[in-house]
Amino acid sequence: MSLRLPPSTIRTRFTIVRSVLRAAVADRAIPSDPSSGVVLRRPRKREAAMRIPDVEAVGRLLRAADQPFMPFIALCAFAGLRSGETAGVQLGDIDFMRRQLTVARQLQRDGRAVAVTPPKYGSEHVVYLPDGVLGMLSDLVADTEVDRRHGNWLFHNRGQPWHNNAVTHRWRTTRRRAGLDTVRFHDLRHFYASGLIASGCDVVTVQHALGHDSATTTLSTYAHLWPTAEDRTRAAAADLLSAASADCLRTEAI
Numbered sequence: 001m002s003l004r005l006p007p008s009t010i011r012t013r014f015t016i017v018r019s020v021l022r023a024a025v026a027d028r029a030i031p032s033d034p035s036s037g038v039v040l041r042r043p044r045k046r047e048a049a050m051r052i053p054d055v056e057a058v059g060r061l062l063r064a065a066d067q068p069f070m071p072f073i074a075l076c077a078f079a080g081l082r083s084g085e086t087a088g089v090q091l092g093d094i095d096f097m098r099r100q101l102t103v104a105r106q107l108q109r110d111g112r113a114v115a116v117t118p119p120k121y122g123s124e125h126v127v128y129l130p131d132g133v134l135g136m137l138s139d140l141v142a143d144t145e146v147d148r149r150h151g152n153w154l155f156h157n158r159g160q161p162w163h164n165n166a167v168t169h170r171w172r173t174t175r176r177r178a179g180l181d182t183v184r185f186h187d188l189r190h191f192y193a194s195g196l197i198a199s200g201c202d203v204v205t206v207q208h209a210l211g212h213d214s215a216t217t218t219l220s221t222y223a224h225l226w227p228t229a230e231d232r233t234r235a236a237a238a239d240l241l242s243a244a245s246a247d248c249l250r251t252e253a254i
Helices: 007-026 055-063 071-079 083-086 129-144 164-178 185-198 201-211 215-225 229-253
Strands: 100-103 106-110 111-116 123-130
Touching: 055 071, 055 164, 071 083, 071 129, 071 164, 071 185, 083 106, 083 164, 100 185, 106 164, 123 201, 185 201, 201 215
Parallel strands: none
Antiparallel strands: 100 123, 106 111
């Protein structure tokens, strides 16, 4: 079975190998660098590589998911959590009165065990949940016994948080039922970010919602989704034309 690695990974590994070969040439261990002349495939631009599912696709995934997994997908798609952060949610992280969730940890695979670590880049943050997601979480808590003896994990198997393999199995099963085998978990996070941007949220708002360490990180990932100056100018001109046309019609009516 062939293994396809992303261009960035290939470039990193190639750089390491090339440095070893060049050191060997300098030490006269080999006569020449066999990597000389190798041309690497250019990495795709973020906007070209990014895949964002549409609303219809996310709806199909939700309908295809079983009860424990539906709110898991919803937290990724409508709160922007990474899959490890979602797996690490505990009951006490949810404030149903304030309609918010504190992202305080993530679960990572550590061999055969599950390691509890801070969120990526130490990005503890609060996300504000829509009522529909809160309803799913409330139903999950009511239908599933949250074992208070084992950390109040929201997504668990007999008190133990879902292992990475358990999440992956459920995700693949859900995708197959929905007929969307190419959608990745992280695409749901892109879906959430693109929705915030389309609704007019500024960079800092999106940064905080996603738990990025800086606005620079947000812009380097999603800058291509914000409307350009040309887009804003065109939209403003369209609004002016609409207002002028309406005024013209009123004048003719008089």
